Amino acid sequence: MVSTERAKTPRAKKPPRTKPPRDGRMSLGAHLVELRKRLFLAAISVVVGMIVGWILSDYVLEALRLPIEELAAEQGRVASLNFTDVSSAFDLRLQIAFTVGVVVSSPFWLYQLWAFMVPGMKKKEKQYAVGFVAAAVPLFLAGCAAGWFVLPHMVVLLTGFAPQDTTAIISARVYYDFVLKLVLAIGIAFVLPVFLVLLNFAGVLSARAILKSWRIAILAITLFTALATPAADVMSMFLLAIPMVLLYFGAAGIAALNDRRRAKRLAAIESELDV
Incomplete structure (x- = not known):
């Protein structure tokens, strides 16, 4: 007797779901998707910050005009900001809005950058990164404040080379670029000692090597502050150099403590191996 029942065909099994690895590793495609997501969120935060910067652009322009007014009062000459073409005023406000937007939104986009880098970091690397950001941000802001402090002196000094009975008609866009570069340069200079500490923690630079170059470091700092402040204003030079x-010697001190801790750890490991 032949059975009329049809043979049951086995159903295709669904492929098992792949769980993300426990060690935090991701595929290249997942990294690209994560990067696109983080960049999109960072761009949104910068755009929102630019709206705030556009609202504050009037106050920023008024603050930028103060050194020009001080120049006119001190040198007794006509001094004013000049907008060279029809769209230069709008372009300058847009540039100010972008700069303020990047600064205002920096906590958010720095967090996005941090969140993207964290999965690929080891525990010790995360600690170094947190310490670097925690020290670099306040020092950078302090350096920018110091740059803003010496800005009026720089404006008066550089325009003082013009002959008497002349008018200082300063391009607004060029002037803003000058201010931005000066403030950023001094802000970055304040962060350089943090890089020395980071190189020491990474085992690239020792505290002895940092202290050995203290004469060159002081000479470089003196030259930098002499360029950033007028020669006649020695007080501003010292207030910036001190x-x-x-910070340089503070970085050397932290590096020395780290070298001592590292030496003790190596000595303990060697004593355990000798036993």
Whole structure:
């Protein structure tokens, strides 16, 4: 007797779901998707910050005009910002809005960058990164404040080379670029000691090597502050140089403590191996 029942065909099994690895590793495609997501969120935060920067652009322009007014009062000459073409005023406000937007939104886009880098970091690397950001941000802001402090002196000094009975008609766009570069340069200079500490923690630079170059470092700091402040204003030069020198020796002190801790750890490991 032949059975009329049809043979049951086995159903295709669904492929098992792949769980993300426990060690935090991701595929290249997942990395690209994560990067696109983080960049999109960072761009949104910058755009929102630019709206705030556009609202504050009037106050920023008023602050930028103060050194020009001081120049006119001190040198007794006509001095004013000049907008060279029809769209230059709008372009300058847009540039100010972008700069303020990047600064205002920096906590958010820095967090996005941090969140993207964290899965690929080891525990010790995460600690180094957190310490670097925690120290670099306040120092950078302090350096920018110091740059803003010496800005009026720079404007008066550089325009003082013009002949008497002349008019200082300063391009607004060029002037803003000058201010931005000066403030950023001094802000970055204040962060350089943090890089020395980071190189020491990474085992690239020792505290002895940092202290050995203290004469060159002080000479470089003196030359930098002499360029950033007028020669006649020695007080401003010292007010800018003293914190930079202290930061340099502070970095050397932290590096020395780390070298001592590292030496004790190596000595303990060697004593255990000798037993």
